[in-house]
Amino acid sequence: MFAAPAFAQTTVPDQAQTTPAPDAATQDGGDIVVTGSILRGGDTGVSPVTTLTTENLDRRGINTVQDAIQQLSSNNGAALTNSFTANGAFAGGASAVSLRGLSTSSTLVLFDGLRAAYYPLADDGSRNFVDLNTIPDDIVERIEILRDGASSSYGADAIAGVVNVITKRKFNGVSGRAEAGISEDGVAANQRLTLTAGTGDLDEKGYNAYISGFFYRSEAVYNRDLPGVFGTDDQRSIGGPNGILNGRDANGAIGAFDLGSTLYIRPGTTGRFQILNPTAGCKAGPSISPTAADLAASATLPTSNICQEDFTNQYGVVSPNIERFGGSARFTAKIGDSSEAYLAVNFQQNTSSYTGFPATIRGAAPTGILFPQFSTASGAANFAPGSAILTLPVYVCAARVNCTAANGTLNPNNPFAVAGQTVQLVGRSPTGVTQNETRSRVYRAAFGIGGTVFGDWDYKVDATAMHTDLRRKQNGYVYIQNLLNVIADGTYNFVNPSLNSAAINNYLTPENITDASSDLYQAQFTVGKALFDLPGGPLQVGVGGSIFYEAVNAPSANPDINGPTQRYFTINAFGTEGNRTVTSAFGEIKAPVFDQLELTAAGRYDHYSSGQSNFSPKFGAKFTPFRQLTLRGTYSRGFRIPSFAEANALPxxxxxxxxxxxxxxxxxxxxxxxxxxxxxxxxxxxxxxxxxxxxxxASPNLQPEKSRSFTGGVVFEPLSNVTLTVDYYNIRKTGAITSxxxxxxxxxxxxxxxxxxxxxxxxxxxxxxxxxxxxxxxxxxxxLINSDTIKSEGIDFGANTYFDIGAFKWTSNLNASLILELSTTFPGGRRETYVDTLGNFNLTAGSGTFRWRGNWANTFEYDKVALTGTVNYTSGYDLSAMDQGDAYADCGQAPGYTGCRVKSYITFDMNASVAVTDKFTFYVNALNLFDRLPDVDPVTYGAHLYNAVQGGNGIFGRSFRAGAKFGF
Known part of the structure; x- marks a missing residue:
């Protein structure tokens, strides 16, 4: 990533760029408060900080803050991507960052240094996180990523680091942009519109006010839009066994019989199945007929007409439809000669929707509370004993029970009824596919005042309120009791489903709407003062306090409180509710002992109304033996509070x-x-x-996870325009909450x-x-238990240069992260290690832990033209996962028809911009210019045959985007 620290900022970031971030140098009257500190200019390079500016993201062709954060080299494995949320993720419609591979719950996301409301749904049903899709892209000034533990400043969740989204402090004039993009293959279309208008000069008039609005849309991409094996269940081209569902394999044999959207029956409970309506044939896909040899080789094949249904090609979704719009406003005013106040409000709506497979009309319902296993043991009518196979009775009647010839009629869906024979029915819903939509509405307001009082006391008071409304709509899912009802009374036509009325279809698959919400209210203050001078500068001390309330109310979308059949097939039953109040006190000291040595210390005490408390200290040192070389290091302790879902949730x-x-x-x-x-x-x-x-x-008796982390780094500046950085980190988390x-x-x-x-x-x-x-x-x-010890260890590298030769300018930024260890040690000493494998499989959905991630961006500017090329790299990995019973790197998860490794993935992006005038710029992005696709991964289940975290948007192939921006 590019970084653009202000000249006044002495923090040495992970990457450097000499163009100052607008307003950064004047934030709070001259010095800025860097993420991780409460003092002005407080963190002067002790901790590694990456700074991303919207200007540099534009140059790279990254058009959302969410994408920018997902592409951080320090983001690894357990990240939650938009594409994964279209494949059955618990937190559908959301995106989250996972610094250091320690999961979404160990990275704290802030807005202007204040906490934000959690997404109402938990990642994997257990981990709280802030949805990156709720960031208002149009007013973001910069993003600071503290790649170090920061519980001493912010409290819980900051174990792996902090992402602080900083919005514009002021804006004067009118600016906007319009852009649109699409892949070379005509998919992944996206559009963005923004408009911002502001007035007032803080220095001359004492105030500034601006309003801003945006619209963003990206269209869904389906597997059928992708090339090769990524768009089909036919895996014969990579040596896979069966071609497609019930298809012939590479040897010409028919694979084992499986179920699609064509309904099959068999009389009684044994024998071969046959299509319920042979005249209509297959509902989807062509059919093949087994030969006598096929039938002799397998007792499970139907007697005829085996339907080949390519589920992935017909129904698979790569990325959901996403639509976001919102508005923001801010008013900032000088208060006297030395203070400044602001009021900011934001609204944003984010909608994510996608379609799924045909609904299940047979099978076990998801685990619930009162009826954790649904089967005929619960006495449900029309289910065969010990299984979930539907039985079609001989007679149907309005009473739905005890139907006989006297009070009912022969079952029109049972061709063997006339012979007095029941039949078993298998298959999926033949009348449509499932549909899922999540719509979140985020409301946020913040107020603050800060400055100097009593001559030399710095103070700052901030308050924020944030509320999220989340509505989930699910259509096409079969409601179990209604299915049993229409079987018993014969009102649903299984023989010819197209003849069913809309009313009967809606009865079988009623719309399921679930509302959830989350809240965050916070107030905090800080005061600071330079006490006296040391040989290296003033000794600064700061103290502060905070109180915040957080709550989540996410009821189950599929509760079983009304009985084992009063719910839907396949909709997960998770849900949670909880609230707590947290009071905190914290302090920090910075001591420039002499010109070459600076020491810092910070501490924070947090107390939760749920009974937990924690003290988090942090110590840092920076040694500069000579101007070109800086040595820095930190030691800290942190914690993660049990999430609402971990402490109090449905299974x-x-x-x-x-x-x-x-x-x-x-x-x-x-x-x-x-x-x-x-x-x-x-x-x-x-x-x-x-x-x-x-x-x-869940378990209400969980204790906070505790962490110990330290960093050590070297910053070398052999020339004023060349910066090289190396930072080592080591994080150990004990009492990790896990199943x-x-x-x-x-x-x-x-x-x-x-x-x-x-x-x-x-x-x-x-x-x-x-x-x-x-x-x-x-x-x-x-x-869940407090059990394990998790260790994350690695090295970050940065190399940044800037050359200005007359009208020609060249900026180069190399950023890479190497994970040396990510492991779990269990009670008793057993240890699992995950780097360069699919592990931690349970934590990452099999997306693995990449040993290397990095990017290298080069910008060439001449006169009014700028050209930026960026190389993105993610390493490959072994198809094994120790938490799935494998030995380390033993290829234990690889099916027999693939190799043991997934290859590394490299893409190249190009962006060109022309400043037509000083008020108008036109730009063109070419993403994944060389049309590289990720390697085949048959095990990761967040996407079909590829790794969604490794592949990212590169799976769309070569894409283009063009736009124009203006400013007056």
Whole structure:
């Protein structure tokens, strides 16, 4: 990333750029308060700080703050991207940063140094975070990323670092922009409009006021829009077993029978299935007919017409529809000769929507509270004992129970009713696909006054209020009881679903609307004073206090309080509610002992109304033996408070892919002699397309996670226009809140052994084709505990140069992060390490921990023309994950048809701009100029066959964007 520190700022950032950030040097009357300090000019290079300005983001062709933060080299693994939220993420519609790979809950996001309301939905149903999509792009002045622990300044959540979004302090005139972009293949279209108007001069008139508004839209991208294997279930081009659902493999054989949106039946409870309506044929996709040899080789294939349904190509979504708009206003005024006050208000609406697969009309419902396992054991009518296969009765009647020839009629959906035979029905909803939409509305106001009193006392008082309304709309999901009702009374036409009325379709899949909210109210003050002079300068002391209230109210979108069937298939049951008040006191001291040595110390005490408290100290030192060389280092302790979801929430269920290679041969043998760990092609899709639900149970007795971190860095400036930085970090988090690894419980179930204490394993519905085999696992339940020790260690590198040769200027910024270790140590000493693998799989959705991330940007300017080229790099990784039962880098998660590694990913972006006049600039972006696509990853489940964190927007291929901006 580019960085643009002000000349007055002596902080040496991760990257340097000599163009000053507008207004930065005059913030608060001359010196600025850098993120991580409460003193003016307080952090003068002790901690590593990255500064991003909107000017430099423009040069790189990055058009949202969310994208800029996601592309930070220090952002790793467990980040939450917009593309992942279109693939079943708990926190749908949101985006979050994960510095140092320590998850979204260990990075604190601030607005103008104040806390922000959490997104109402938790990441993975457990981790609180601030949604990056709620940042008002049009009024952002700069973004400061403190790559160091900062609990001593800000309290909880700042273990891995802080992202501080700083908005414009003042604006005079009128400015705006209009831009639009699209990929070379005609997808991923996006548009942005902004307009800002301000008046008043703070110095001459004593006030400034501005208003601003923006609109942003990006269109959904579907898998069918992507090339090659990324757009299809047909994996034969990469050596995969079955081509598409129920298709022929590379050897010409038909794969195991699986279920699509075409409905199949079989009389009784045994035998082969057949299409319910053979005249209509397949609902989606062509059909193939099994040969006599096919039927002889498999007792599970239907008698005829096997439908090939390419789910990924027909329904898969890469990125959701996103639409954002909002407005902001700020009034700033001088108060006397030495103070300044402001009032700022913001509103923003963000809508994210996408479609899914055809709805499930058979299967186990997600784990709930009162009825954690839904099956016929609960007495639900029309379900076969011990399974979730629907049974169509012989007779239907208005009473829906005890239907006979006397009070009902033969079931029109059961072609065997006339023979007095029930049938079993399998398949997905044939009448449409699921639809999901999240709409968040964010309201924020902030007020503050600061300056100097009593001659030399600096003071600042700030207050903020932020409220988020979140509405989730879900359509197309089958409501279980309504499904049972229409089966029993025969009002739904399964034979010819197109004849069903809108009313009956809506009855079967009623719209599900769930409202959630979050709140944050904060007031804080700081005072500071230079006490006396030391040989290196004045000794500064600052103290402050804060009180804030935070709350989340996110009810379950699929509660089971009314009974086991009074809910939807497949909608997760998670939800949480809670509130707390936090009071804090903090202080800081800066002592320039002499010209070459500066020492800092800070501490903060936080007390929570929920009973927890914590003291967080921090110490820093900067030594400059000569002007060109600076040595710096910090030591701090921090904490993360248990989230509302971790302490008080309904069970949450995440899904992880179960590889055939990790299932014992003895278990697989039940599904045929050819079904082996080394031969997935011989196994039914029931096992090859298999994910285990990992259900997390909250615990109100959790304690805060504690952290210890230190940094050590070198800043070398051999020339005034060349800066080289190297910063080492080491973070250890103890008492980490986690659910125990599910591996012991999974291994015990497969082996037929007793399930270990602390776990509950719930079996899935049996395979419809092998009903007598021991079923696969549906869910593994375990309760959150303070248990583990997590360590993150690495090195950040920066190389920044600026040359001005007459009319020609060259700026170069190289930024890279190397993770040396990311590991978890469990009680008893067992250790899992994740760098360069898919781990921490449970934390990252299998997106892994990249050893290297970095970018190198070069800007060439001549007269009115500027050209910027940026190389983006993310390293590859091994297809293994120790938290999935593998040894380190043993390729244990790789299916047999792929190699052991996913390759590194490199893209190149180009941006050109022309200042037509001093008031008008035209620009063109070429993103992923060389049309590079990420390597195939068959294991990561946040996207289809690629890693969404590694691939980012590069998956869209070569894209272009053009725009114009003006300012008067």
């Amino acid at each position: 949450t269920t995440g899904y992880v892919t179960q590889q055939i290679s990790a299932i014992p041969a003895a278990f697989l043998a039940q599904y045929g002699a050819n079904c082996r760990p080394d031969n997935s092609a011989g196994c039914p899709t029931y096992l090859t397309a298999y994910s285990i639900g990992q259900t997390t149970l 125990p690894s599910s591996a012991p419980a999974i291994a015990a179930y497969y082996a037929g052994a007793a399930i270990p204490a602390g776990y509950n394993v719930i079996a899935d519905a049996p395979d419809v084709n092998t009903p007598n085999a021991r079923p696969r696992i549906a869910f593994v339940e375990s309760q």
